Amino acid sequence: MKQHIADLIQQAIDALKTAGEFDADLVANIQIDNTRDKQHGDLACNVALTLAKVARRKPRDIAELICSQLPASKSVTKTQIAGPGFINFFISQDATQAIIGKVLTDADQFGRNNSGAGHKVQVEFVSANPTGPLHVGHGRGAAYGASVSNLLEASGYDVEREYYVNDAGRQMNILAASVWLRYLQQAEEEITFPSNGYQGAYVNDIAKHLRTQVGDRLKHSAPEVMSRLHADAPEGDKEKHIDDLIERAQSLLGQADYSLVFNAGLNSIRDDIEQDLHGFGVDFQHWFSERSLDQGDQINRAIAKLQEQGHVYEDGGALWFRSTAFGDDKDRVVKRDNGQTTYFASDIAYHLNKFERGMDTVINVWGADHHGYITRVKAALQALGIDPERLVVKLVQFAILYRGNERVPMSTRSGSFVTLRELREEVGKDASRFFYVTRKAEQHMDFDLELAKSESKDNPVYYIQYAHARICTLIRKLAEQNMAWDSVMGLEQLEKLSEPAEISLMQQIQLYPEVIAHAAYNHEPHQVAHYLKDLAGHFHSYYNAHRMVIDDVQLRNARMCLCMAARQVMDNGLTLLGVDAPEHM
RNA sequence: GCGCCCUUAGCUCAGUUGGAUAGAGCAACGGCUUUCUAAGCCGUGGGUCGAGGGUUCGAAUCCUUCAGGGCGUACCA
DSSP, rough: HHHHHHHHHHHHHHHHHHHTTSSSSOOOOOOOOOSSGGGGEEEEEEEHHHHHHHHHOOOHHHHHHHHOOOOTTEEEEEEEEEETTEEEEEEOOOHHHHHHHHHHHHHGTTTTTTTTTTTTEEOOOOOOOOOOOHHHHHHHHHHHHHHHHHHHHHHTEEEEEOOOOOOOOOOHHHHHHHHHHHHHTTTTTOOOOTTTTTSSSHHHHHHHHHHHHTOOOOOOOOOHHHHHOOOOOTSSHHHHHHHHHHHHHHHHHHHHHHHHHHHHHHHHHHHHHHHHHHHTTTOSEEEEEEEHHHHHHHHHHHHHHHTTTTOEEETTTTTOOOOOGGGGSOOOOEEESSSSOOOHHHHHHHHEEEEEEEOTTEEEEGGGGHHHHHHHHHHHHHEEEEGGEEEEEEEOOEEEEEETEEHHHHHTTTOOOHHHHHHHHOOOOHHHHHHHHOOTTOOEEEEEEEHHHOOOOTTTHHHHHHHOOOOOOHHHHHHHHHOOHHHHHHHHHHGGGHHHHHHHHHHHHHHHHHHHHHHHHHHHTHHHHHHHHHHHHHHHHHHHHHHHSSSOOHHHHHHHHHHHHHHHHHHHHHHHTTTTSOOOO
């Protein structure tokens, strides 16, 4: 409809150019907006205001010229010039009612578009270290990334969802040491668990499982393990202590058995995360291993590539990437003086890899604490000859957890945290998925567990699901009373839908495709959440004001068509957000 | 110090890329069910859009200065 109105205005402007009223080279940016106030009609155009300057005429005069040349359209019942020079359009009921047929025909395809056709985009999200279960802080990134991916798919993009598994590096070694020490404790060795180890109960579980598989084969005596170590905190240095323990584990176990312990920890947690996310309605096409970069020598290759371009220099025995040449505050080390490559070097190789896989655009969903990395990663891409605009980083602010008024502390290391699984079990997948994407990502968010857990009307997801379930009940009710309804007959009777509540519900339905397009373009799933709440509100008002199970067969068919169209849109929208559309509540 | 994000009703937040009189939900108050799910509907009150300045027909939105809050500023991962 907007396009149709824009075409009419363009025709009018062209006619005015021919008539010599406007310069032939005048270019009008025609923008059609939904009106806020229905007194201003249904759609409004501000072109007269924007043209005022270049055409050197008063806005209202331009609006009158345009209106005088506007071709007639059966969709438009009235136009008016209002305010400083807006042209307002009143849309005919026929044109509005036509949306119902479109929704019922397109069904689950309604609202989708093809603007991203032929475009490959990767969305990388969550990517939490596999050193423990996901906690609620990861939930927001998971919900956001999944919904953005769904929105992009609905806009025709070829989307790949990817999880970057940080399975290399010191944290993983700390996990391996933690697993082994718990294993030794279970084998009745007197081991004092390190303060810097992973304290969570899940480490015990992994150790237990490991022991059922290999028995006491990995056992060493406590004195062997604990002698001649740097002291632990508080007297000593907890970092040195844990590093010594890692070394001790590696030397006592040997490479093969150390890997066994290491992989037991990694695989168990990785599998747990995958299942957890699956239960959260989040599935990935690829789990990309950081270690695979090293094994394929991709890190050294990436550094060499930077070196070829002359962006790397040596200083103090280390290799530095000259990121300051691309707007960074300081240069960054890619290879340390001890010969090890840095995490940043892995990131360069990883991002190079993403684009070498043929992605047109890469979207990274990062926690807000990573914002300092954006500049350096983009710098590296630019140095590698890749347009940094092709990398889009979306920062997701932390959700601060509350139980009522009590703030919940979160730390993976201490083991005292609320896991995503707990949240899912207590609050439910639907409410938590919806709650997370109700706020825009860069907003700080207070997540009150008490509120989210309470199945009360305060929880907006129920409001929408309830609307959906109510419509499903209508269908059952009609069947019970042997009152058939027929969509083909209903679509022929749409002119009977002229109540204000019916018109405004249809108008709300009509907005859906542009909401999806807009939300996808801006990576803002919260727009869908707010839209659905409004749609449900329109439906509830309608439902309270009018009855659908009625004897008048024509009106009944028409109203049921409208209800079914509303149901379809709720279903489509909820699906994009990963929320179920229930038939009963 | 420097950098990024945020600041809108008592609370939690929207605000369609610069449009008309800034909107929801919650909380408060008053109504609506012999009839399709009251997890609902209808109504009432509530604002210096953090502050100042600028850009223009027009600013919550863009530019600038300042204040407040959060985060980041490793040869850690």
